[in-house]
Amino acid sequence: MQRIGVFVCWCGSNIAATVDVKAVAEAAKHEPGVVFSTDYQYMCSENGQAMIREAIKEHRLTGVVICSCSPRMHEATFRKTAVSAGLNPYMVEIANIREQCSWIHKDMAEGTEKAIILARAAIAKVHLNAPLVAGTSPVTKRALVIGGGIAGIQTALDIADAGFEVDIVEKAPTIGGRMAQLDKTFPTLDCSACILTPKMVDAAQHEKINIISYAELDSLSGFVGNFTAKIRKKARFIDETKCTGCGICTEKCPSRKGLNDFNMGLNTRGAVYIPFAQAIPNVAVIDSAQCIHFRTGKCGLCEKNCSAGAIKFDQKDEILEREYGAIVVATGFxxxxxxxxxxxxxxxxxxxxxxxxxxxxxxxxxxxxxxxxxxxxxxxxxxxxxxxxxxxxxxxxxxxxxxxxxxxxxxxxxxxxxxxxxxxxxxxxxxxxxxxxxxxxxxxxxxxxxxxxxxxxxxxxxxxxxxxxxxxxxxxxxxxxxxxxxxxxxxxxxxxxxxxPDPTARALGTMLTASMDTNDFFTEAHPKLRPVESPTAGVFLSGVAQGPKDIPETVAQAGAAAAKVIGLLCKNELTCNPCVAHANEALCNGCSQCERVCPYGAITYEDKEVRSPEFRGIKRIAVVNGAICQGCGACTVTCPSGAMDLKGFSNSQIMAEVDAICR
Amino acid sequence: MQEMIKERVLTLINEGAADRVLAWETGEFFYDRTPKFFDKNNVNDLKYDSFCGANVTKYLIAEMPKEGKTIVLVKPCDSYSLNQLCTEHRVNREKVYALGVGCRGKIDVEKLRTMGIKGITAITEEGDTLTVSTLYGEKKVARKDALLDKCLCCKGKEHKGVDEVIGDSEETSVGDKFEMVAKLEAMTPDERFEFWRGELSKCIRCNACRNVCPACSCIKCVFDNPKSGVDNKAAADDFEENMFHIIRAYHVAGRCTDCGECSRVCPQGIPLHLLNRKMIKDINELYGDYQAGAEIGQRHPLTDYTLSDDEPSVVHERGGANA
The missing domain is CATH 3.50.50.60 (FAD/NAD(P)-binding domain)
Structure with a gap:
């Protein structure tokens, strides 16, 4: 039997104005296993935490329930408090009686009743909590920046200046993005190209920055500190190592009817083209849909006139597999x-x-x-x-x-x-x-x-x-x-x-499991306090991909995102989340359903000898890689036999909470 | 056709291509066809005729640890179940020789009884007519009126992914398989609740539906697992009893090939397949037409995501994927 302490926070008047905190603390006292229950003005304050520490020691508590704000706010705080009093941090449960209760109720009686129910559910869960120990995982000290506009360039420069390698993946043949298309910039009326192109050159010349242009992210697996990306480098039909950017091919090309994207389709360009004079890399690209050679097999004027021998009609898309510790989304608009x-x-x-x-x-x-x-x-x-x-x-x-x-x-x-x-x-x-x-x-x-x-x-x-x-x-x-x-x-x-947002953002968001709003702008982890982090660990946001903003704001945010990435890449290892899934070998059928829903690729299968009342012999069973698993729980609800379970959020813990609420 | 099958099976076994065959034998009554494994010594008892409605593929699971290869006789509908079992790694396709057998629909003796034909002693068929001998004389019945319900909305007579096919098939599908589901959807929630309460209250929890279902292939079912939290609830009160079928429908959603065995074996005549078919209809509407078991290695829409997937609520609002 657990010895549980319940701590009800007033949060000043945030909770206490709509919830009778004393009544909640009193009601909790009568729940099974609760040996101590109290309330206090600010549990997160040093005094409040000291009260928790003392109670853990004095009452030999084995589990703690804090009735307070959302666990997103102070779960980490209270876990640390528990650790400092010698308790396993995963023996702490938060009943969210602020965001999910006091803030949405006006009536004291209703609010109090609900707060008591939420406390009861958390107490029921703590009864089934078990101490968990977190492992660690290493950090790949390289960042991926998706998008090579001013946001991506600035982020990459700042990360690279701190000494970390950065790859910029840009879908267009050149970096520069929308800012390269602008004439003058407000509020100073200085020339956009004059201030952007030096940054583009800085990025190109930086020994820590690798620009992968005309490329898109194909797939991504892994997790914070350990992402593996497959990057599709689209065939530009030009050997980048040989092309000198002399532009002769672009003048000789007889197919002149392609709309010039860089000029918003207001004029035309050849099938082989360099987007603009200061393009980086300064390498031509062939539009195969427009090129006469690709349509008829004839022409080849560019090939004949290229003294560098850079034209490669047989070039194919290339897949690069690279590992990263952090990803910055700078896909723009x-x-x-x-x-x-x-x-x-x-x-x-x-x-x-x-x-x-x-x-x-x-x-x-x-x-x-x-x-x-x-x-x-x-x-x-x-x-x-x-x-x-x-x-x-x-x-x-x-x-x-x-x-x-x-x-x-x-x-x-x-x-x-x-x-x-x-x-x-x-x-x-x-x-x-x-x-x-x-x-x-x-x-x-x-x-x-x-x-x-x-x-x-x-x-x-x-x-x-x-x-x-x-x-x-x-x-x-x-x-x-x-x-x-x-x-x-x-x-x-x-x-x-x-x-x-750029039309590629939605698919990218799904690939990165980074959440988006209804307008397809990437959502920040907290609208005020974590504006450059996505809720997905290791994914950061820079520029208009997160919301409309001008150049000064974009550059400021790019620097902020870089600072967050540098903070992550500085670490040699990260503490893993111990709330991961695991399969009960006796129940697992090896049917592969869990593997298919796992967004992180954390599940593999092994033929293992199993001895259980139902089955003796070798059978195929699921094995979860705890370093990759993010504890999302998709596998646990997919498993038809109930073999998959999540530590810290087990099926029985969740059912106990539901039962406590319905009691 | 039965003799051709026996001959082919014997040849395969004698050639060393297989060791045994999973097919049907005659059971207690003349029209009973029970799944059975035969080897070359008793293959002569193998039966294949218009009474072989049973889907035998699930019996392969227990056969997997054994040495050698098993021939399995599959009707077109059974081939979907076999593929689904292979997709779920419950059956190793390399240890199976799938012998497709022709099908012109299977006869439902219960249907003859509901026509008021009692004391049936024999049934012979000639073309589209059945001659039913009874203690009270002979009766002629149109074959199509005596077919199993599942044959009347057959998925088609193509065997999917089998090694070879023996015998010809005839189309038996006559209607829209979602007709009854659409009727249920058109009911008010109260009417629909009453319909299912009425049907499911007949359940005696004999577990026949679960035991015959090729998708219900768990080594230990959640309803037999005291730790699952649902085992005793299913027997606690009369609504929890209904939950058994609802939970089962959810567990097989996306994996059910719509083989119709659940309804065929139900001794209480509960139209259990309608629960599964509603799921299939929803999946088709949300994610585009999908047929479980059409091939090995499919990813069913509920455990698969593509970058272009819409939110179900969005698809639902605009009235399905095809709207």
């Missing part, structure tokens, strides 16, 4: 598809462009060499309308847009407006906005400059319709301040489209 917004005529007129397209038009390396012209006829525009929140804060139609604020649009639209007015003072610029959101250092000053110095016409209100008329676009909107309908004949319309 893409603008949403604006064609869902028919009212803005995006599909009907080339003169309606998205902001990222506009960014390319304004860029000196873009399709117009930086000259602002109308895409339809190449003429100079005289009046431009910017529309904010296209698909952002779109709560009425979830299929069309996104419920969240994309955060960067207010600022980049102010930037665009200012750039246009600076370069072409003859162009009239109107901005339709719902709210101008400028919370950031020097952000509001920046926006006010657009309004006050550059005389940009900000109109509070939304555009109802853009219609294509002979040589202009008719924009019909409302001015909410003057309460009037506005009609503008514009030459161009620029849509500040919402941003969404």
């Amino acid at each position: 893409k603008p949403i598809d604006a064609s869902a917004f028919n009212e803005y005529a995006y599909s009907d007129s080339p003169d309606v462009v998205t902001s990222l397209e506009f960014e390319r038009i304004m860029n000196a390396a873009g399709p117009t060499k930086g000259k602002l012209v109308r895409p339809s006829d190449g003429k100079h525009p005289h009046e431009i309308v910017f529309i904010q929140c296209v698909g952002s804060r779109c709560t009425e139609d979830a299929t069309k847009g996104k419920p969240y604020c994309s955060k960067i649009c207010c600022m980049y639209t102010a930037k665009h407006a200012m750039l246009v007015r600076e370069k072409y003072p003859d162009v009239k610029v109107h901005v339709f906005y719902i709210d101008a959101r400028t919370p950031g250092k020097n952000f509001d000053e920046f926006y006010r400059r657009a309004v006050e110095q550059y005389d940009v016409d900000y109109i509070k209100g939304m555009v109802g319709k853009v219609s294509v008329e002979q040589d202009h676009l008719h924009v019909q909107g409302s001015d909410l301040i003057n309460n009037e309908q506005i009609h503008i004949n514009a030459d161009m319309v620029v849509l500040a489209t919402a941003i969404e």
Whole structure:
């Protein structure tokens, strides 16, 4: 029989305001096995912990139940308290009477009744707890960064500077990401490429950084400190070790009709191409769907003209198997598809462009060499309308847009407006906005400059319709301040489209078992206190993959994620979770169901001699690798014969809790 | 066909390709066909005819530790069970020679009785007509009216993954196997609860369904394990009794090949297969059509995940995977 102590925390008024803590402590006293029960204002305080330590010694407690906040908050604290009093840490159970009780109830009687029931369940479980001992596992001192945009580059640089090896896996042929496509950056209006490309070069030249471009994560197994990744290096049909990036092949290629992704499809490129001048690696890539050689077997002009002999038409996808201790997700974003917004005529007129397209038009390396012209006829525009929140804060139609604020649009639209007015003072610029959101250092000053110095016409209100008329676009909107309908004949319309997570994020999240929100942004372990860690141990978040943010925030978060990775890779070994699954050999049928549901690949099979009343002889049974098992319990519920059980959360412990609740 | 089978089995044994055969023998009554192992000395007693409804594949499990190879006679429906047992490593396919046997549906003597035919002494068949001899004279019955229910929604007459096939088969499927499930789904929760309470209250816990089920292949069943926490509950009160069937349906979900043996052997005539079929229908709707046992090594949707899997609630909202 266990000797159990129950400690009920008030959490100031957090619990005590809706739960009669004295009544809970009193009720617990009458539960079987409970030899001591008390309440205190803050159990997690030094005084509270001292009270627990003394009670363990004085009453020779073998089990402890703390009725307090969520175990996610203070389970570790109380386990350490128990250890310091000589008790096994796994003899501590938390009854969550705050998040699951006091915070969600208003009525004291109801709250108290529920808190007593939750305490009863925890007491019933402690009766079946057994001391557990944690093992250790080694740490592979290398990090994987998925995504080579500014977030990934900065994270990799910071980790590498601390002396650890980093691989950057980038799905595009070059690193650089979205920032490489930008013209200028707010709030300083410095050139994006001028500040990004030195970082790209730093990453390329860093002896600890290995850039694996044109590659994607194929599969991942293992656990924190010990991940094994299979990385698919897609065939670029160019020998990277030979290509000098001279670009002759890209000039000679006769197939010129491929849309240039880097310029948002505003112009075309050859089938063999280098995405942009400062690409890293500066190596060409062949688009096999477009290449004449791949379609007809003829041509081969690039091969004939390559003096380095780098063209390899027979190159195949290559799978690299690498081991990592930590993984950083920096998969970034893409603008949403604006064609869902028919009212803005995006599909009907080339003169309606998205902001990222506009960014390319304004860029000196873009399709117009930086000259602002109308895409339809190449003429100079005289009046431009910017529309904010296209698909952002779109709560009425979830299929069309996104419920969240994309955060960067207010600022980049102010930037665009200012750039246009600076370069072409003859162009009239109107901005339709719902709210101008400028919370950031020097952000509001920046926006006010657009309004006050550059005389940009900000109109509070939304555009109802853009219609294509002979040589202009008719924009019909409302001015909410003057309460009037506005009609503008514009030459161009620029849509500040919402941003969404990169489409590869969802599949990656499943592969990493890292949780995501309904918008496919990766979820942080705690929204305030652990913002760069995913709830999955060893997986960290950097940049827009976690939520919309601008470049300064992304770089700050990238550094924070790197700090967390460095903290992990510094350790030589990690303490394993002892709450792992194990198979009862007498009951196991070796049917393989558990192996199939195990997300960590922790289960294998052995032919083992078994002697039990039901079976004598050699049979196939499941064996769990305790270092890999994360204790998720998927196997225990899949096992038809009940052979699989989880230490610390056994079937009988859970049934005891249910029984205690239903009593 | 029976003679062809015997001849082929003897040849295989004599050639050393196998040591024994798992098939059927005549039981207590002339229409009883009981699973039995034969060797070359008694293979002459092997029976294969329109009464061989029983699925014998499960008996291979106990045979596995023995030396040598076993021939097993499988009807098209039985071949699915064999594959599923191999997938679950309960049967080693290398120790089995799967001999597919033709099938034109099997006769349900109980059905003849419910037609009011009593005192049956013999049944002969000629084409699509059965001649039933009784103590009170002869009766003619259309063969299709006397087939087992499971034959009327047969999965098709293709033997899956067998080593060879002897004899021809005839289609017997006449309807949509999910018709009754759809009817149950259309009931109100109260009506459905009443339906199942009515049916399951007939259960006498003889365990025939569990013992015949090829998916119920655990060495020790949770209902026989005092530590499982469910063994005594199943006998504690009349609803816990119902839980036996519900738990069993969950345990075989995704693994049940819909062989229909549970309902065929139930002495109380409980339509147990409907529980399993509801699971199959749900799985098909959530994850796309899936047939357990169609081949060896399949990963059934409930223990498999793919990167493109949707949340069940999402699929359900839009009305199934095919919507």
